[in-house]
Amino acid sequence: MTQVDQSLSKIKLLNPTYPNKATGIINGESSGLLNWNDIAYPQMYDLYQTLLANFWKAQEINMQDDIKQWDSLSETEKDIFLRINTQLASLDSLQTPTMTHVMDYVTDSSFKAIFAVISQQEAVHNESYSYILSSIVPLREQNERFDQAKEDPMVRKRNQLILDSYEAFRENPTPQRLFELAINSINLEGIYFYAGFAFFYHLARKQKMLKTSTMISYIQRDEMQHAYFVSQFVRILLTENPELNTKENIQYVYQTVDKAVQLEKEWADYILKDIEGIDIGEFHSYVEYLANKRFRQIGLDNFYPERDNPMEWIHVFSDEMMNETKSDFFEQKSRTYTKVSSSNGFDEL
Amino acid sequence: MKAAIIYSSVTGNTSTLAEIICENMSKYTIETDLIPVDEFHPEQLHNYDIVTVGTYSWDNGELPLEMEEVFEAFEDEEVKHITTGIFGTGDSFYPYYCGAVDIFRDMLYVHTNLAVTLKVELTPQEEDLHRCKKFCDRLASEFAVVS
Numbered sequence: 001m002t003q004v005d006q007s008l009s010k011i012k013l014l015n016p017t018y019p020n021k022a023t024g025i026i027n028g029e030s031s032g033l034l035n036w037n038d039i040a041y042p043q044m045y046d047l048y049q050t051l052l053a054n055f056w057k058a059q060e061i062n063m064q065d066d067i068k069q070w071d072s073l074s075e076t077e078k079d080i081f082l083r084i085n086t087q088l089a090s091l092d093s094l095q096t097p098t099m100t101h102v103m104d105y106v107t108d109s110s111f112k113a114i115f116a117v118i119s120q121q122e123a124v125h126n127e128s129y130s131y132i133l134s135s136i137v138p139l140r141e142q143n144e145r146f147d148q149a150k151e152d153p154m155v156r157k158r159n160q161l162i163l164d165s166y167e168a169f170r171e172n173p174t175p176q177r178l179f180e181l182a183i184n185s186i187n188l189e190g191i192y193f194y195a196g197f198a199f200f201y202h203l204a205r206k207q208k209m210l211k212t213s214t215m216i217s218y219i220q221r222d223e224m225q226h227a228y229f230v231s232q233f234v235r236i237l238l239t240e241n242p243e244l245n246t247k248e249n250i251q252y253v254y255q256t257v258d259k260a261v262q263l264e265k266e267w268a269d270y271i272l273k274d275i276e277g278i279d280i281g282e283f284h285s286y287v288e289y290l291a292n293k294r295f296r297q298i299g300l301d302n303f304y305p306e307r308d309n310p311m312e313w314i315h316v317f318s319d320e321m322m323n324e325t326k327s328d329f330f331e332q333k334s335r336t337y338t339k340v341s342s343s344n345g346f347d348e349l
Numbered sequence: 350m351k352a353a354i355i356y357s358s359v360t361g362n363t364s365t366l367a368e369i370i371c372e373n374m375s376k377y378t379i380e381t382d383l384i385p386v387d388e389f390h391p392e393q394l395h396n397y398d399i400v401t402v403g404t405y406s407w408d409n410g411e412l413p414l415e416m417e418e419v420f421e422a423f424e425d426e427e428v429k430h431i432t433t434g435i436f437g438t439g440d441s442f443y444p445y446y447c448g449a450v451d452i453f454r455d456m457l458y459v460h461t462n463l464a465v466t467l468k469v470e471l472t473p474q475e476e477d478l479h480r481c482k483k484f485c486d487r488l489a490s491e492f493a494v495v496s
Contacts, residue, residue: 318410
């Protein structure tokens with residue numbers, strides 16, 4: 001029986017008497033050796049592979065086009081661009097060490113490996129914001145912008161929700177606090193990025209700063225996998241530890257995600273208000289639609305009214321848009337069928 | 350009359366959708382077999398009047414690897430007389446939402462009597478239940494007696 005408020009102990013690196021296949025994701029017995037062919041949740045290997053297949057690095061993206069375009073942006077666009085950039089960087093800065101910290105208390109080695117990959121990707125995201133900044137403004141201004149992000153009361157208020165939970169786990173790493181950390185990690189990766197994403201994709205719609213949005217698109221693709229992994233982690237945590245699967249904790253999820261939703265709306269009101277072409281009311285519905293998706297990912301019901309995606313243009317770029325040559329292990333088959341639609345006599349629902 | 354639902358699912362969304370469709374089919378007293386893709390053999394296609402295929406989409410809106418065999422079976426077997434429907438789940442945050450449904454749609458239109466397609470975002474919602482019912486209505490209507 002899991003004592004939800006009892007500290008998890010830091011796991012020894014090797015426990016030779018225990019099996020390689022862990023008996024639990026927390027408080028389990030595990031040798032510490034990882035054989036991917038013998039793991040408790042085989043689907044985690046697929047997820048690991050998917051994460052690795054996403055690999056990218058900032059330096060691969062040539063910023064010349066954006067450097068040339070930067071001066072054609074309005075003063076408002078430039079200001080918002082820099083503020084969103086540093087705000088997103090501050091979120092990723094939290095995520096890198098937190099993911100490695102969690103590794104110390106997770107007993108299943110396959111989950112540890114995935115947390116390690118996620119942490120690495122967050123480090124790349126962090127670097128990409130620096131890389132963008134270095135292309136467009138001098139160091140002095142970069143530092144001013146980071147200071148601005150640190151002092152901005154709105155940014156602080158948003159970060160506080162996450163920080164409180166992450167710090168609580170650092171102070172006393174209990175199963176309950178791990179669960180809460182995971183929910184806040186979904187808030188960070190699955191909700192808090194989206195006003196920023198909206199801004200960069202909006203510029204992209206106007207054919208502006210496309211190299212930056214290419215990076216944003218890579219980041220979104222990674223974050224989607226992270227939010228998916230963390231939601232799987234939550235489901236498994238609750239299933240393996242029924243003591244955590246309580247009404248109060250389900251309530252906690254609804255309340256905490258709702259708080260993040262309100263904060264994201266507030267942030268959007270503030271940061272996107274002068275951006276022509278983004279309808280703030282529509283963005284509010286978008287955040288609710290987004291949160292509903294997160295609830296369903298962890299197996300809960302919608303909290304907000306059911307609706308279709310109100311801002312379909314916020315999405316990962318297609319391979320064609322990124323001019324990406326496929327580096328798949330197998331060649332994609334070329335298919336020769338003509339595109340058909342409901343005018344050909346069938347129904348499209 | 351016999352129907353089959355051949356499907357593949359990773360996260361459980363497509364299998365949930367497959368089950369909802371299977372339940373709806375039984376309301377028409379159409380005997381329906383639910384076939385996960387790893388139990389599928391191409392020659393099975395000949396046992397059915399209606400075949401529906403359920404698939405998720407991968408990455409850039411592509412077919413999942415394990416669905417290739419099903420795709421090729423429709424190209425290779427004699428299936429002109431079979432009424433088909435294609436359904437799938439996807440995530441509109443990726444390019445080519447439910448792209449694998451479109452890939453199947455274009456092929457099924459050529460090789461079979463394609464009746465209906467259905468796309469659902471992630472887990473089926475209340476509203477999707479009506480769409481599932483319509484999906485089955487459409488398939489069954491192909492066999493309605495014209496008086």
